[in-house]
Amino acid sequence: xxxxxxAFGWRHEGAANAALLGLPAIWFACLYLAAIGALLITSxxxxxxxxxxxxxxxxxxxFQQLLADPTYTKIGLRTIGIAAAVTITDIVLAWPxxxxxxxxxxxxxxxxxxxxxxxxxxxxxxxxxxxxxxILAHDGLLNWxxxxxxxxxxxxxxxxxAMWIVFSYLWLPFMILPVAAAVERIPPSLLEAxxxxxxxxxxxxxxxxxxxxxxxxxxxxxxxxxxxxxDYVTPMLVGGEGSDFIGNVVYANVGVTNNIxxxxxxxxxxxxxxxxxxxxxxxMGAFDAL
Amino acid sequence: MQDGLKKTIxxxxxxxxxxxxxxxxxxxxxxxxxxxxxxxxxNVVAWEGYAQDxxxxxxxxxxxxxxxxxxxxxxxEMVALMRSxxxxxxxxxxxxxxxxxxxxxxxNVQPINIALIPAWKNFIPQLQGxxxxxxxxxxxxxxxxxxPNTLLYSTKTFPTAPTSWxxxxxxxxxxxxxxxxxxxxxxxxxxxxxxxxxxxxxTDPYELNQTQMDAAVALLKSQAGLIKKYWALASDEIxxxxxxxxxxxxxxxxQTNTLQAAKVAVADTIPTEGATGWADTWMVAAKAPHxxxxxxxxxxxxxxxxxxxxxxxxxxxxxNTLACKEMDEQQPGSCAQYHANAPASYFDSIKFWKTxxxxxxxxxxxxxxxxxxxxxxxxxxx
Numbered sequence: 001x002x003x004x005x006x007a008f009g010w011r012h013e014g015a016a017n018a019a020l021l022g023l024p025a026i027w028f029a030c031l032y033l034a035a036i037g038a039l040l041i042t043s044x045x046x047x048x049x050x051x052x053x054x055x056x057x058x059x060x061x062x063f064q065q066l067l068a069d070p071t072y073t074k075i076g077l078r079t080i081g082i083a084a085a086v087t088i089t090d091i092v093l094a095w096p097x098x099x100x101x102x103x104x105x106x107x108x109x110x111x112x113x114x115x116x117x118x119x120x121x122x123x124x125x126x127x128x129x130x131x132x133x134x135i136l137a138h139d140g141l142l143n144w145x146x147x148x149x150x151x152x153x154x155x156x157x158x159x160x161x162a163m164w165i166v167f168s169y170l171w172l173p174f175m176i177l178p179v180a181a182a183v184e185r186i187p188p189s190l191l192e193a194x195x196x197x198x199x200x201x202x203x204x205x206x207x208x209x210x211x212x213x214x215x216x217x218x219x220x221x222x223x224x225x226x227x228x229x230x231d232y233v234t235p236m237l238v239g240g241e242g243s244d245f246i247g248n249v250v251y252a253n254v255g256v257t258n259n260i261x262x263x264x265x266x267x268x269x270x271x272x273x274x275x276x277x278x279x280x281x282x283x284m285g286a287f288d289a290l
Numbered sequence: 291m292q293d294g295l296k297k298t299i300x301x302x303x304x305x306x307x308x309x310x311x312x313x314x315x316x317x318x319x320x321x322x323x324x325x326x327x328x329x330x331x332x333n334v335v336a337w338e339g340y341a342q343d344x345x346x347x348x349x350x351x352x353x354x355x356x357x358x359x360x361x362x363x364x365x366x367e368m369v370a371l372m373r374s375x376x377x378x379x380x381x382x383x384x385x386x387x388x389x390x391x392x393x394x395x396x397x398n399v400q401p402i403n404i405a406l407i408p409a410w411k412n413f414i415p416q417l418q419g420x421x422x423x424x425x426x427x428x429x430x431x432x433x434x435x436x437x438p439n440t441l442l443y444s445t446k447t448f449p450t451a452p453t454s455w456x457x458x459x460x461x462x463x464x465x466x467x468x469x470x471x472x473x474x475x476x477x478x479x480x481x482x483x484x485x486x487x488x489x490x491x492x493t494d495p496y497e498l499n500q501t502q503m504d505a506a507v508a509l510l511k512s513q514a515g516l517i518k519k520y521w522a523l524a525s526d527e528i529x530x531x532x533x534x535x536x537x538x539x540x541x542x543x544x545q546t547n548t549l550q551a552a553k554v555a556v557a558d559t560i561p562t563e564g565a566t567g568w569a570d571t572w573m574v575a576a577k578a579p580h581x582x583x584x585x586x587x588x589x590x591x592x593x594x595x596x597x598x599x600x601x602x603x604x605x606x607x608x609x610n611t612l613a614c615k616e617m618d619e620q621q622p623g624s625c626a627q628y629h630a631n632a633p634a635s636y637f638d639s640i641k642f643w644k645t646x647x648x649x650x651x652x653x654x655x656x657x658x659x660x661x662x663x664x665x666x667x668x669x670x671x672x
Contacts, residue, residue: 053396071669137533155465157535158519241517242672249668257664258370 036271043264054260062265072249076269079245082160083228086167087221090175093168094220098180117173125170129237132166133157136238158240166238167228174227175220182216183209218286225277229270246270321403322581325589329580332587334359335371335383337570338524339544339604345596353590355583363523364472365389365643366664372398378577381584384434386568387422388474388496388643392660394423394430399573402429406585409592409610416637417609422644423571431571432588435597437606437628438565438640439478440558442541442549444531451559455482457538459509464516468530468539471520473660473667474643477566478540479506479513481641485563495566495641497650497657503666510670520671524548531556543605543628567640601628 008015043062046055066072101113120128135141136157143153156162186209194204232247239245246269253263281287332355334341341359350356360380362368365388372383377398385393393399404410410418410432417433424430443452447463455478458467469475480495483505492502518536521527527545530536532554546558572591574584590596597608598616607629608617614625625631650657658666 065665069665069669071672074672133529134533137529138535139533157533158530236522240519241514244668244671252668254370257366258373259661259664 039264039267039271042261043268045261045264047259047261062262065262066265072266075244075249076246078160078242079229079247079270080273082164082167082245083225085164086171086228087175087224089164089168090172090220090224091179091217093172094175094179098176098183101176102180102184117176121173126233126237128170129166129234132162132169133238136162136165158238158243160239160243162238162240163235163243166234167224167231170234171224171227174223175217178216178219178223179213180216182213182219186212215285218281218284222278222281222286226274229273321401322406322585323403325406325585326582328353328355328583328586330354330356330583331580332357332382332583333380333580334587335362335368335380336360337362337384337386340384340570340600342599342603344603345591345599349587349590353583353586355580355586357587361523364470365474366472369393369396369398372575376577377575378579380575381578381580382575382587383573384570385431385573386570386643387420388645388660390422390431390571390573391645391647393573394425398576399430400576400578400581402432402574402588404429404432407432407588407592409589409594409597409612412594412612413609414611414634414637416634417569420569422569422642423573431573432592433609434570434572434591435600435604435606435608436567436569436637436640436642437543437604438560438567440541440543440546440565441561442527442531442539442546442556442558444534444537445555445557447537451557452538453559453562455561455563456486458540459513459516461516463538465518466535466537467513467516468518468521468527468536469513470540471522471671473663474566475540476503476506476510476663476667476670477641477643479509481566482563483509494651496644496646497652498646499650499654499656500658503658503662507666507670514670514672544603547603547605565640567642569642598624601630607632 010016042054044058044060046057046059046061047053048055097113097117101110101117105113137143138153138155138157140157142156146153156165190208190212191204194208199207230247232245232251235243235245235248236251246266250263250267253259253266334357336359338361341357341361346357346359360371362371365386368383368385369389369392372380372385372393373396383389383393383399413433417436419427419429420433423433441452441455441458443457447466448457457463458469459482469478476498477495480492480498480502483490483502484492484495487505490502490505492498498506519526519530521530521539524542524545527536527539527541528548530539531545531549532552541558543558546556549556572588574581574588578584591600592610594608594610594612594616597610597613598620600606601608601613601617602621602624605628608614611630614630617625617628617630629636646658646660646663648655648657648659
């Protein structure tokens with residue numbers, strides 16, 4: 001039987017490929033596309049406010065409410081803004097680490113650096129967020145350390161600043177790894193050529209390394225941006241007043257107030273934002289680096 | 291024409307259901323006739339602190355019903371949980387007065403055969419058939435415990451107790467205030483406004499027309515800039531006071547008890563404007579998979595002993611009048627401390643949570659419903 005199958009696959013290459021790709025394709029169609037389809041359809045439904053029953057149909061009520069109330073525009077912009085700030089922060093933080101790891105460190109130090117980048121990913125996301133909550137709290141580690149060196153305390157616990165710091169920390173490994181991979185791929189001969197032609201270190205970085213590593217940065221940005229865009233746990237735990245994300249509104253409408261169609265309508269926004277983001281990323285060659 | 295007709299019918303049904311809620315629901319499920327053998331499992335949706343080992347373990351040992359408790363942070367979450375999975379995941383819920391009617395209208399709970407609940411005859415009269423769980427003489431739940439929402443404050447910041455809710459709207463405490471992340475919090479602002487701005491004509495903090503709502507929202511939006519965090523779980527607020535991030539806020543007596551037990555310098559008070567409060571009801575899901583264990587549970591938690599344990603643990607008042615003696619035995623003086631022997635006027639002074647409905651109760655139908663409260667709350671939080 002086994003021999004027959006392998007002979008059949010060798011003679012009919014198309015059938016072999018179809019068999020291999022079939023399962024992932026079915027999975028993709030049923031679980032992924034169907035879920036997005038259900039989301040889009042539900043976003044046009046409404047809810048009976050008294051009994052909480054779903055009313056199927058086709059109405060733009062949810063979208064009208066979203067557009068009419070400036071609250072949802074504000075929350076959308078806040079989410080996108082912090083996702084962008086986190087992405088930029090992670091790019092800035094990732095470069096020195098990635099560069100040192102690939103170009104400067106010897107094999108031992110390199111392995112150690114790689115381990116240090118990866119180790120936080122082995123522990124629970126929640127544990128790390130709670131740890132930051134304690135660090136940034138009024139009487140937390142940060143203010144204790146500031147007081148020890150004679151500086152006034154900071155009041156950034158439970159605020160958008162706290163969210164920015166925690167998100168930047170959480171997703172940093174996802175930026176370091178693709179940037180390091182991209183830097184590693186640059187042939188040393190190009191750097192030598194740049195030096196031979198009289199360029200200084202910074203000019204080489206700006207004109208040779210940076211453009212060649214751009215796909216890696218964009219690939220990392222896909223992770224940091226989309227992970228922040230879809231999060232709702234971190235805003236819930238370390239956010240303060242005026243810290244709701246799109247995800248919090250979705251969570252509140254599904255889990256708390258039982259208005260699933262409204263949540264679905266709002267969830268179309270990040271879907272659209274990610275769609276645009278991925279198109280731009282593809283233009284910049286991010287998928288060549290993955 | 292069909293559409294017009296449909297709308298008219300819908301309006302009539304809606305109007306009827308607001309005044310006679312049982313037109314649609316009553317016939318659905320028959321109450322249990324007798325309590326049979328336990329099914330071995332009981333799935334509970336409850337407030338934090340309502341399923342403590344102190345009374346859950348003895349219940350499991352006595353009845354063989356293993357308790358799986360799921361804590362909810364708000365009434366909305368309780369309603370959503372009871373509706374999740376087709377409404378057959380959970381057996382009982384400790385619903386507050388702002389959730390009970392929604393569960394009844396949504397056909398999520400079944401009528402209770404009150405004859406099977408012996409402790410019921412010892413309840414204070416106001417909780418034997420209150421309109422938030424008993425409609426047209428049909429009981430849809432059994433009252434449990436009740437209490438006021440309190441003003442929690444740090445005794446370091448306030449050497450003497452604040453006498454007004456104004457402190458949680460005071461810019462002096464900017465960045466140190468915490469209130470629940472819950473649309474029903476609008477009622478707290480409305481209650482405060484009913485005393486400080488009588489010209490608004492607020493008589494019931496849960497029945498607000500658009501003008502009154504706008505005033506409450508304006509107050510709460512000015513408060514939003516002063517808030518450290520809107521707390522979702524009681525444990526959030528406990529941590530905020532422990533770390534010193536918050537010094538004043540709206541709370542339940544449970545937080546005060548927990549914080550004081552941990553030696554945090556806090557106290558609570560009911561300011562002169564009065565307080566909103568909750569009166570909780572154990573309700574059985576319409577499709578409860580373990581109805582016998584559900585009745586066993588309700589009978590267990592309405593016994594004077596458990597009523598007293600719960601009251602002392604959470605800092606609230608039991609429905610069962612026989613619990614007073616038990617409370618003093620468990621912790622001397624606790625019966626008076628938690629008002630278990632208070633006169634009826636004390637009960638009547640608390641504005642208990644209830645579901646905001648378009649019907650204002652004064653013949654007018656221009657009040658905002660709960661969906662509107664939710665939208666306003668999201669716009670307050672920003």
